[in-house]
Amino acid sequence: MVTLGDYLLVSGMLFTIGFAGVMVRRNIVIILMSLELMLNAANLSLVAFSRFRVQPGGLPNYSAQVFVFFIITVAAAEVAVGLAIIVALYRARQTTHVDDINSLKF
């Protein structure tokens, strides 16, 4: 029997993978991908709780899914802006390695 805890653990593991990616990797594109993984881990736990809190009508609690919808929209906008910043950065410095971009002013 699949319980709520199983989904929460999978969500936690996915979040940890994304977090480790942000901490360990030094390529800025990979860091952005790891951020996406973390956002999706949050989405998974939201949907799991939505399914867990069945309302009197016999349907899941849809407020959480509306929230997931908002998160997906914001994440898509964030990826677009982030990648545009990376392209601008690459034009200026010819690198995507965060250790090469450690000065505030150049």
Added chain:
Amino acid sequence: MLVFGAAVVINRNPVASALSLVVSFLGLAALFMSLDAYFVGIIQVLVYAGAVMVLFLFIIMLLDLRVEKLRKINWVATTGGAVVALALLIQIFYVVGNFKPASQPFPPLTRSTIDDVHNIGSLLFSSYNLPFQVIGVLVLVATVGVVVLSKRELR
């Protein structure tokens, strides 16, 4: 899904990372479907496996990121990051283990037909109307910002 999520972080080739991310998101969409959230699952496939992935691959090809030259791995940072992530994982396991409802199975849905697009849509336009409009403004601002950022030399 978790394997491919880990592959995103482990792969040195950015294209392989992006493709692992697609597979990971498809697995996540399957999990959403198993939780009876069909609308969210389909949105996940459309937005992430479709739009976001094309964007990532396009940028990787545009910047011509090859397999990273084997830089000397900064072992202090790597082990530090791994230790912090491991501590986070242990805490998550501990919290979920002590969380009472986590061990209960999901209650059954009594309704036979699930029209979640209808329900989410009506909720979006009634209770969550203001956030919905704010999101619209946010997307507009993001669009304008991307156009401004990707213009060559502003001055």
